[in-house]
Amino acid sequence: MAQTRYRQIYNILKSRIQQGTYAIGDYLPSENELCKTYKITRTTARKALDELLKEGFIEKQHGKGSKVKERRQSLGLLTVKGFSEAVGENVRTIILQKPQILSWPKELPFPADENELNAPCIYFERLRCVGDVPVMTESNWFSAHGLNRFLDCEFVDGSFFKTLSRKYLIEVTGSEQELRALFADEKSAYLLKIEQGFPILRISIKFTTSKPDLNIYSYLYCNTEKYPIGNIYTH
Amino acid sequence: MAQTRYRQIYNILKSRIQQGTYAIGDYLPSENELCKTYKITRTTARKALDELLKEGFIEKQHGKGSKVKERRQSLGLLTVKGFSEAVGENVRTIILQKPQILSWPKELPFPADENELNAPCIYFERLRCVGDVPVMTESNWFSAHGLNRFLDCEFVDGSFFKTLSRKYLIEVTGSEQELRALFADEKSAYLLKIEQGFPILRISIKFTTSKPDLNIYSYLYCNTEKYPIGNIYTH
DNA sequence: TTTTCTTACTTGTACGTACAAGTTGAATTT
DNA sequence: AAATTCAACTTGTACGTACAAGTAAGAAAA
Incomplete structure (x- = not known):
């Protein structure tokens, strides 16, 4: 495998966010939908989403879903603002x-x-x-x-x-x-x-x-x- | 359950690091050892370690283990924490x-x-x-x-x-x-x-x-x- | 009409298994 | 003695299952 599976899913989702396919405020497909679409288990889907979460692309809401967050460019002035x-x-x-x-x-x-x-x-x-x-x-x-x-x-x-x-x-x-x-x-x-x-x-x-x-x-x-x-x- | 299981393990490890039971540079027990000790699965052990990783207490090394990291003493103020x-x-x-x-x-x-x-x-x-x-x-x-x-x-x-x-x-x-x-x-x-x-x-x-x-x-x-x-x- | 309950979704936690891949040191070969 | 191989560890990825817990909307009851 050239790349890990969760990394592939992560890349797909990330590029769609960056291109605006999933706009700010939208919800990503649910974990179960990702499983079906990409033939993966929830473990793998969650790992991909976790990466996006860590990098600030999405926020997760228990019982609701993963919402695309406004991404502030981090230039390091204590805040997230550039x-x-x-x-x-x-x-x-x-x-x-x-x-x-x-x-x-x-x-x-x-x-x-x-x-x-x-x-x-x-x-x-x-x-x-x-x-x-x-x-x-x-x-x-x-x-x-x-x-x-x-x-x-x-x-x-x-x-x-x-x-x-x-x-x-x-x-x-x-x-x-x-x-x-x-x-x-x-x-x-x-x-x-x-x-x-x-x-x-x-x-x-x-x-x-x-x-x-x-x-x-x-x-x-x-x-x-x-x-x-x-x-x-x-x- | 009063608290999640991984949170319990996380707390145990964290307090041992803070008390110096695990000193800087030491390796924590391996994931499999944690499983045996606390009767948990590796999923749970890894989740606890992931939290410590996120908060900068440890660094993980593939094939070696989880090493206690030096945390610099400074006044962590600019958050809302007291x-x-x-x-x-x-x-x-x-x-x-x-x-x-x-x-x-x-x-x-x-x-x-x-x-x-x-x-x-x-x-x-x-x-x-x-x-x-x-x-x-x-x-x-x-x-x-x-x-x-x-x-x-x-x-x-x-x-x-x-x-x-x-x-x-x-x-x-x-x-x-x-x-x-x-x-x-x-x-x-x-x-x-x-x-x-x-x-x-x-x-x-x-x-x-x-x-x-x-x-x-x-x-x-x-x-x-x-x-x-x-x-x-x-x- | 308003309230309550149920149902069907969502994410969160935790179980268990298997194999890949990096690390180390001892055993084996050269 | 030096190089190689191997075995026994470690963490990383990925599979699958089950149930807990939060959310939302429609059905049922008041």
Whole structure:
């Protein structure tokens, strides 16, 4: 078998969601219907749905079904909302360093998993601005394993995570974050156009993905004076 | 059944990890061993392990086993979970000011809803410590409307939100937060035992509740040097 | 008409079985 | 001694079955 059975079903459902065959708010076929359609058992159907659940494509309701959820692009600002969505329209992104192979740094935002360090490290760096005001620098590290020709191609819609999803079928499944208030160092001060020693917010992130040996490690240095970091939770 | 079987197994394993019976790097009993020990099937054992996996307590290795992972100590705050629940055991809370009626301040962390300001304002203030280290000051404002005899009674288990839930059947339904890195002012520096001008993290919060005219407005001033604010997000 | 009950769906939990596939170390062969 | 094979573990996938529990809508009773 080229692929596991549940992964096949998962892919079918996921692509239909992405293409809008199942729109937001719609219910997917019930588990028993999936069994009949694809000649599988409920165990397998549930496993496929569980993956979609983990990746935020659907929500399950006991006694009702699996409803297609609105999927918010995860760009890592504590909320599920992306940077552009959170801030508004006039967001500009400046690429400070295009994705390229580097050696792994001795210290990452979070300790890396064992396997990741075997493959080379891809690094890129961006500066986020609201209008003309720089508000955040972003540094990203991740393992190149399995990401063929990543350096050659442009980002889809300028979005790193969209690129992972569309080109490699990799989804962000979660993130671990850590917040610190720090004095701005020389580099951050220069990039954010503030005085050295000004208080800035550093967000350390480990994004986990649907690819077991791929996590994205990021540092965000934020000037929160004019644009604080926002966050909304609802149950 | 009071609880699901897999949840029971999950709880047993989790508490053993938290108590150090299974230390970091150790392998949990294999799935088949769990089956024998607890008279369950592998389906159930795997479900329990899956939960631990989702919550980051273990990592699974095909062909080897389930290894206890290092969980970083940080203050898991940005969720709706309370402080004590998020941090763990050696948390101390010092009441700086018991709940009492005050006039509404001219500026709250977030603009108040109209109706709230009609009733008097309850205010209280606490200092949170991990061991002997003060890590966070907490100021809270909310409308007294409908909270009879709130000032007279002690908090349930020392928890404000538990008190709301148990005594008034009010649940937190969501929160809006805003993060800023600031220079510590005189008061914060004094309470947190740091130098004035040291960078601290201020979290502004508006908790919404199941009672339509009750929101809780809070400022948290955090010394993130030793204990950064943590956050885990899973879809 | 309104309420209650039943029925037919849905997902959730738990049982049991079988084989595939990764890991490890000891036994066997080279 | 070194390389290979094998056996005994581990987790991963997939089959099948049964019943519990939540949901919704129509039938029956008030």
